[in-house]
Amino acid sequence: MSAVYINSASCISAQDTLNENLFQHLKPQNWGSIIKAIDPNYKEFIPPAMIRRMSKTVKMSSVASQHALKEAGIEKPDAIIVGTGMGCSQDSEKFLKNVIDNHEEFLTPTYFIQSTHNTVAGQIALGLQCHAYNFTYVNTSSSLEFSMLDAKLQITDGESENILVGSTDEQTERTMELYQLNNTIKKSEDLPFDFLNSKTKGVIWGEGSSFFVLGKNKTENSYAQLNDIQISNRLETDGVQGFIVDFLSKNNLTAHDIDAVILGFSGDSDSDEYYIKAMNVFPDSALLYYKHLSGEFNTASGFSIFMACHILKNQQIPEVMMINSTKKESIKNVLIYNHLLGNDHSLVLLGKV
Structure with a gap:
């Protein structure tokens, strides 16, 4: 596509x-x-x-x-x-x-x-x-x-x-x-x-x-490329890493190609296990979170996509979103992983324009 x-x-x-x-x-x-x-x-x-x-x-x-x-x-x-x-x-x-x-x-x-x-x-x-x-x-x-x-x-x-x-x-x-x-x-x-x-x-x-x-067309104000989306209604915690790796493979990418990963940590001790598993896939990426800024709700991922757009356009990551200290000179690929209390898992892959 x-x-x-x-x-x-x-x-x-x-x-x-x-x-x-x-x-x-x-x-x-x-x-x-x-x-x-x-x-x-x-x-x-x-x-x-x-x-x-x-x-x-x-x-x-x-x-x-x-x-x-x-x-x-x-x-x-x-x-x-x-x-x-x-x-x-x-x-x-x-x-x-x-x-x-x-x-x-x-x-x-x-x-x-x-x-x-x-x-x-x-x-x-x-x-x-x-x-x-x-x-x-x-x-x-x-x-x-x-x-x-x-x-x-x-x-x-x-x-x-x-x-x-x-x-x-x-x-x-x-x-x-x-x-x-x-x-x-x-x-x-x-x-x-x-x-x-x-x-x-x-x-x-x-x-x-x-x-x-x-x-369809790139403009002077374009924020990002929407490269791919994948959705899964149900996932076991042990299947998260495979879910992500298969998605990246489909897009001819590996974990090392992802410059920043935005995870939907919500503070729920049970369902946040998915994000902890996901972090282990990306040893070289900048790891970010966002629901401490927006709160959790059904369409909270809209806030994460909005922030990802600004990160790609400005080539800058807000300190308040950072989980680790990894910083990239150039941010080309951003992956967003979200779910709501363990259900309806989604991956959104954005690329630099």
């Missing part, structure tokens, strides 16, 4: 990622069990009358997608593809609360209409008056990877030239309560903790929205 280029990258997260000097403002987030995304000034991007009717995930996606399209110099993309794990959770909860409070009678349909997972992609298309291919992937932690794979296939097959691809997930009060009850989220007594050497179960939960314009 020929390379597909990432021609713009925009992210709203727990970090100030809309700032041009974002590397200088990265701060670890390990003092609370739930961390929220930093809200931009939505009034600069969305009419006030519309803001009131939008959930946070729609607002974040609207701003991030506008940023991405503007940076790429694209008015209307040939397709809009969005990945999300939880969709519009806020409106889903509001609708279900109305069902209970009103004893299933006299319900207004607004919250139900806005609660569907494809609301984000639909709202972006309405704003752009874009009638092209519009699709939403809901595949937990590999939702963005499936979206990018779809876009890559369309571009390499000649069906599209520029595609807007994004990911988004928001927090909701009731869902966070349930995650705390089933110990998905770390208990307060286990905070703070060392992400790389955690002895306790659970994660810090975050939220955010990341959007990219994938294109």
